[in-house]
Amino acid sequence: MWVKLTGEYVNLDHIVRVRVNKALKNGLTEWVVELEGIIKGELTYFTRYRGIDAEIVMHALEIYSRIDPAPAPNNQADPVNTTSTNTVHDVKIM
Numbered sequence: 001m002w003v004k005l006t007g008e009y010v011n012l013d014h015i016v017r018v019r020v021n022k023a024l025k026n027g028l029t030e031w032v033v034e035l036e037g038i039i040k041g042e043l044t045y046f047t048r049y050r051g052i053d054a055e056i057v058m059h060a061l062e063i064y065s066r067i068d069p070a071p072a073p074n075n076q077a078d079p080v081n082t083t084s085t086n087t088v089h090d091v092k093i094m
Contacts, residue, residue, distance in 0.1 A: 003060040005053045012064050014039060020058060025050070033057045 001012045017036040022029050031054040035047045049057055 001060070001064055003057065005049065005056055007053075010035070010047075010057065012060065018057075018061060020054075023050070031055055031058065 003010045003012060014037040015035050016038055019034040019036075021032045021034075023032045024030075030051050033049045033054040035045075035049070035057070037045055039045070
């Protein structure tokens with residue numbers, strides 16, 4: 001699922017860990033979201049969004065977590081690889 005922020009797009013299918021914090025900037029409290037993802041199996045990246053971009057990401061993650069994955073077929077002859085589901089892990093709100 002692609003999310004449009006104020007200056008770029010983020011693909012939530014590549015995100016494996018999200019950290020959400022409140023931080024002070026110039027005496028004002030704002031949300032800070034840190035995203036960690038894996039591309040091509042080994043490359044890990046960290047991205048930090050503040051302010052309105054952080055609120056957009058938090059809202060998109062809330063909607064994204066409500067989407068139910070498609071049920072697995074009951075065919076025993078064709079096992080389904082359940083380790084490659086598109087989910088967001090370790091959502092922490094501090």
